[in-house]
Amino acid sequence: MTALLELRSVTQRFGGFTALDDVSCSIEAGSISSLIGPNGAGKTTLFNVISGLVMPSAGSLGFNGTDYTGRRPDEIVRLGIARNFQQVRLFPALSVIENVMVGAHLRLPRTGLLDFMGGPFNADRVDRLARSIATEMLDLVEFKSAGDTHPQQLTLVDQRRIEIARALASDPRLLLLDEPAAGMNPSESNQLGAIIRKIRDLGRTVLLVEHNMRLVMAISDHVSVLSAGKVIATGTPSSVQADPAVIAAYLGNV
Amino acid sequence: MLSSYQESIAIFLGVNVLMAFSVYVPTSAGLISLGQAGFMAIGAYASAYLTSRFTAFDVPFGLALFLGGAAAGIVGVLVAAPAVRIRGIYLIIATLGFGEIVRVLFVNFEPLGGASGLSGIQPLTTLSWVVAICLFFFVFLWRLRSTPLGRAFVAIHEDETAAEAMGINLFRTKLMAFGGGAFIAGIAGGLYAHFALFIDPSQFGFSKSAEAFLFVILGGSVNPLGPVAGAIVVTLLPEFLRFLQDWRMSFFAVLLIACAVWRPGGLISYRRAAHP
Numbered sequence: 001m002t003a004l005l006e007l008r009s010v011t012q013r014f015g016g017f018t019a020l021d022d023v024s025c026s027i028e029a030g031s032i033s034s035l036i037g038p039n040g041a042g043k044t045t046l047f048n049v050i051s052g053l054v055m056p057s058a059g060s061l062g063f064n065g066t067d068y069t070g071r072r073p074d075e076i077v078r079l080g081i082a083r084n085f086q087q088v089r090l091f092p093a094l095s096v097i098e099n100v101m102v103g104a105h106l107r108l109p110r111t112g113l114l115d116f117m118g119g120p121f122n123a124d125r126v127d128r129l130a131r132s133i134a135t136e137m138l139d140l141v142e143f144k145s146a147g148d149t150h151p152q153q154l155t156l157v158d159q160r161r162i163e164i165a166r167a168l169a170s171d172p173r174l175l176l177l178d179e180p181a182a183g184m185n186p187s188e189s190n191q192l193g194a195i196i197r198k199i200r201d202l203g204r205t206v207l208l209v210e211h212n213m214r215l216v217m218a219i220s221d222h223v224s225v226l227s228a229g230k231v232i233a234t235g236t237p238s239s240v241q242a243d244p245a246v247i248a249a250y251l252g253n254v
Numbered sequence: 255m256l257s258s259y260q261e262s263i264a265i266f267l268g269v270n271v272l273m274a275f276s277v278y279v280p281t282s283a284g285l286i287s288l289g290q291a292g293f294m295a296i297g298a299y300a301s302a303y304l305t306s307r308f309t310a311f312d313v314p315f316g317l318a319l320f321l322g323g324a325a326a327g328i329v330g331v332l333v334a335a336p337a338v339r340i341r342g343i344y345l346i347i348a349t350l351g352f353g354e355i356v357r358v359l360f361v362n363f364e365p366l367g368g369a370s371g372l373s374g375i376q377p378l379t380t381l382s383w384v385v386a387i388c389l390f391f392f393v394f395l396w397r398l399r400s401t402p403l404g405r406a407f408v409a410i411h412e413d414e415t416a417a418e419a420m421g422i423n424l425f426r427t428k429l430m431a432f433g434g435g436a437f438i439a440g441i442a443g444g445l446y447a448h449f450a451l452f453i454d455p456s457q458f459g460f461s462k463s464a465e466a467f468l469f470v471i472l473g474g475s476v477n478p479l480g481p482v483a484g485a486i487v488v489t490l491l492p493e494f495l496r497f498l499q500d501w502r503m504s505f506f507a508v509l510l511i512a513c514a515v516w517r518p519g520g521l522i523s524y525r526r527a528a529h530p
Contacts, residue, residue, distance in 0.1 A: 051419055077421035089416035091409050093476065102409050105402045106421040127400050170421055 003062075004029040004205050005050065005081075005174055010059035012045055012229075019045040020056070021229040027174070027207055027222075032200050034208045034216045036240075037226035038249060043209045044086055046226065047178050050207075051083045052076040064173070078106055082172035084163040086179045086209075090151040096162055097147030100134035103169030107133065137165035141195055156183050164195070174205045181212040193219045217241065225249065261381055265449050267489045268384030272442035273462075274469035274481030275391050276435045281475045282404075283431035284411035285338065286346050289353030290439045291462035295455065296329055296356065297322035297440025298447035299366050302375045305448065315378040315448065319387075323440035330436025331429050338428035353463050360455040371454025372447075379449035387445065391438060395478040407431055439466075472513055474520020483521045 003026035012020040019042045027033050035043050048054045050061065052073040060069045063079055071079070082103070090099050108126050138147060141161040151159050160180050167175055177196070181189040193215050200206055210216050216223065216237070223240040225233040227249035233240050240246055256264065276290050301322030304313040313321075337348045361369045398404040406427045409417040418424050447453050465488065473484025491509070495502045517523060 053415065053419065072423075073415075073418040074421045074423045077419065082421075083419055085416065085419075089413050091412040091416065093408050093412055094405065098405055101402075102405050102417070102422070103420050105406065108402055124401075126402065130402065166420065 002029055003027065004064055005207070006062040007046075007050070008060045008062070010046070010049055010056045010061070012042070012049055012054065013057045019229055020049065023059070023226070023229070023231055025224055025231055025234065027205060029173075029205050030200065030203065031221040032196060032206045032208065032219050033222040033224065034210060034220040035224050035226055036210065036213070036216055040228075041226040042229040043226055044178060047083060047176050047209060051081060051176060077170050077172070080171075080173035081176065082167035082170045082174075083176035084160070084167050084178055084180060086182070088151075088156065088159045088163055090159055090162060090166070092150060092152050095148045095150055096143070096145070096154070097131065097134050097138070099151060099162055100137055100165045100169050101130040103137075103166035104130045104133040105170075107169075107171055133169055134165070137168045138162070140168065140198065141165045142191065157188055160184075168199065168204075172204065174207065175199060177206060177208045177210075179209055179211060181210055181215050184212075186214075189215050256381075262449075263490070263493060264381055265379060265384050265445075267485060268381075268388050269442050269446045269449070270466075270469065270485040270489045271388050271482055272391065272438055272445070273466040274473065274485040275395060275478065276437075276439035276442060277466045277470045278395070278475055278478060278481040279407075279435040279438065280431045281470055282411060283407035283428060284414070285334075285428060285432055286467075287349040287432070287435065288346055288460070288463050288467055289349035289351070289356075290435065290466045291458040291460070292353035292356035293326040293330055293436040293439035294443035294446065294462065294466075295360060295453075295458035296326040297443030298453050298458070299360060299372065299443075300325040300440070301444035302372055302447040302453060303366065305378060306375045307372075315383070319441055319444040322444035323437045326440025326443065327433045327437030330439075331433040333436075334429050334432035338425065338432060350460065350463070353458075353460060357455045357458055360458075367454065369455065371452055373452045375447055375451045375453065377448065377451055379445045384445055387441060392478055392482065399477060403427070403430065468510075470520070472510065472520060474517075474522040476519070476523055480520050480522040487521070 005027040007023055007025050010020055010023045011018065023046065035046065037043055049056050052071055055070060060067055063081060068076060068079055091102065094102065108130055135147065141164050143158060143161045143165060145154060145158065151162060164177065164180060181192050184192060189212055196206055196219055208216065220237050223235065223237050224231055225240055225246050232245045232249055233243045273290060273294065276293065277287060280287050301318040304318040304321060305315060333352055337345055340348060360366060366372055406417065406422045409420065409422060410424060410427060414424060469484035469488055470481050472487060473482065474480030492502060492506060495505055498505050513521070
């Protein structure tokens with residue numbers, strides 16, 4: 001197996017606070033990896049570093065063999081890393097399908113000015129392509145409602161599905177999912193687990209941050225545990241569960 | 255047929271609709287400009303110079319309008335390059351400053367008449383030109399909403415961070431929004447100059463920029479019908495309110511406040527759906 005994503009000694013400081021302290025890890029291509037840890041351990045910060053929303057104070061990021069430290073978030077999506085947000089960030093003014101179409105933008109051919117003035121009363125080719133990609137992604141995440149509703153009319157669970165579809169629409173090699181099961185009941189999170197497996201089976205790599213241990217242990221190939229900005233354990237779900245350092249991080253030293 | 259009074263009102267309305275579009279385009283990408291009169295001035299002076307002072311070559315009106323718009327658009331992109339890196343209130347101040355800089359430059363630029371203005375411009379603007387150009391931009395902007403660029407504008411307006419995380423190049427997209435708005439303002443300026451026949455820098459002051467901004471605030475900015483509605487109301491209502499005489503503008507102000515209270519998103523706006 002080869003490493004798709006490689007973090008080398010990533011450190012992130014916010015003023016005097018060290019959110020990530022010398023984090024090194026690698027994610028294998030074609031795997032489902034999970035990142036767990038107590039609240040405030042730095043999981044979301046790590047996602048923000050990987051997706052370029054914040055620049056690490058030190059360390060380097062490698063994707064598919066190239067160093068991409070310091071690239072802009074939109075360039076990183078182009079490299080093949082897409083994400084959702086823990087606090088859902090859909091575009092309220094756009095309908096569900098249009099939200100997902102935004103994710104598909106970078107796969108669309110460039111349209112010249114003439115192309116898009118051509119036939120003001122016809123739906124154009126690019127629009128149809130974006131729409132078909134978006135429909136396919138909404139099907140993949142098993143979104144059942146109408147695509148022309150607006151996200152704020154839907155439940156949080158549906159909004160999370162749409163965010164996953166929007167991220168998938170960019171055809172990423174690595175999908176970052178930040179607490180996708182938050183607020184889901186057991187049957188919904190089982191369904192989500194099946195969707196994540198399906199995404200992996202389509203050849204994508206998934207990195208998951210999640211508090212729902214049942215889901216994490218059921219679907220992950222690898223689990224890393226982050227506590228107070230440091231990776232304290234990494235391994236298979238069962239070995240991590242048995243690790244005394246992990247138990248101490250979650251329950252305190254007893 | 256229209257009387258000449260009605261025709262001149264219609265032409266002013268068309269110019270105002272274009273100015274409203276010029277604010278609408280950057281606004282749809284979350285960029286608020288209070289300096290569109292500066293771009294209008296550039297388009298007005300550039301096209302008027304080409305048709306009425308540039309004797310070496312007989313420049314057709316359409317080409318002069320386009321070049322006026324292009325000049326404004328290029329300046330727009332140059333101004334936007336540093337300006338779009340700043341956000342919110344600071345961007346508004348920067349555009350306001352830009353509008354004033356342009357006005358003062360024309361006041362001091364003697365080859366184009368300086369403070370005493372540029373007169374003897376050929377009367378080339380007709381109602382058909384105005385209607386055709388307004389229709390063209392209306393269709394263009396209506397179509398734009400279902401293109402990747404149009405959706406990118408909305409995405410940036412809604413949530414810059416999420417837009418960037420979906421692969422949208424913020425800098426380039428904002429430049430296009432700002433440059434596009436400036437281009438339309440330049441065209442509006444060209445049409446205005448060839449109808450007014452005399453232009454001077456005072457016609458392109460802050461009040462012009464604020465008026466264009468008002469069209470969009472009043473009309474709404476979710477689709478191009480908003481700016482059209484705003485421009486129509488602001489241009490025509492004072493004409494219909496002439497019977498109120500001295501109270502005309504006071505009544506107008508009350509209407510604006512009523513609008514802000516009952517339709518804060520503008521005349522043409524979404525009915526926001528309630529959360530489930």
